[in-house]
């Protein structure tokens with residue numbers, strides 16, 4: 001819900017990814033009314049190109065406007081360029097809030113978020129959001145053709161690049177099988193895609209955007225085995241060469257991560273690899289049993 005709320009600010013960029021099912025639109029409008037707008041600084045600090053994808057949270061706390069209890073408390077964290085980080089924790093732990101702060105949908109109440117050493121509040125907002133690619137849980141696509149949906153990742157992308165991105169996202173075969181291929185209209189009145197197909201289109205869009213940092217809210221809903229395999233392959237290709245921060249709901253993801261961050265009640269309570277945390281963190285063991293159905297402990 002947090003990500004859906006903030007995302008309206010970057011509609012052209014990520015709305016397709018972040019808008020969730022029924023009711024979301026009303027909630028967004030409500031939040032737009034009440035949420036102080038995050039603005040780009042004048043003049044912004046220029047971000048050296050390309051971004052290293054180096055991220056730090058320093059002494060960061062955050063309380064939502066109108067709330068008493070902080071959603072994040074005293075978080076100190078440094079994520080290395082190219083690192084694969086998986087975020088886990090019980091419901092309400094602050095996982096989505098962490099992503100929302102990285103996208104600067106909100107500013108911290110205390111402390112700072114830095115990208116390549118710069119406080120993100122000093123950076124041009126659009127430049128920041130070009131660096132941060134978000135693939136949300138339940139990507140809803142715009143009405144428009146497949147190609148138009150993909151070009152939200154990069155408006156200038158040639159047809160050839162669209163095909164390459166679709167290929168890397170394991171989406172090319174099903175797109176080519178649609179009645180008009182890339183020119184097939186989607187959404188109301190158009191073709192309805194399966195959950196796994198939508199996810200792969202969202203991944204293709206992120207590939208076209210080519211962000212230094214990938215923020216991924218992994219789907220909780222189960223896909224069939226074949227679809228799952230295709231999405232996983234696509235994600236593996238998407239993560240190569242980028243810093244990735246994944247809200248993890250799948251065992252394969254936490255096992256493959258360089259580092260897991262365990263959040264509880266807004267605090268970063270444990271960090272390490274899956275193997276380390278299985279022996280050192282009772283909460284992590286509990287989460288694994290709960291969220292991943294106790295597979296292969």
Ligand code: ATP
Nearest residue numbers: 002005064067071090091092093094095096097098
């Ligand atoms: P889940 O796994 O259920 O998605 P989470 O770990 O992502 O949970 P957050 O969504 O970050 O947790 O929520 C952290 C805290 O902030 C919770 O107490 C939640 O109620 C609160 N919160 C989340 N979004 C908002 C919002 N838009 N306005 C006010 N409070 C919020």
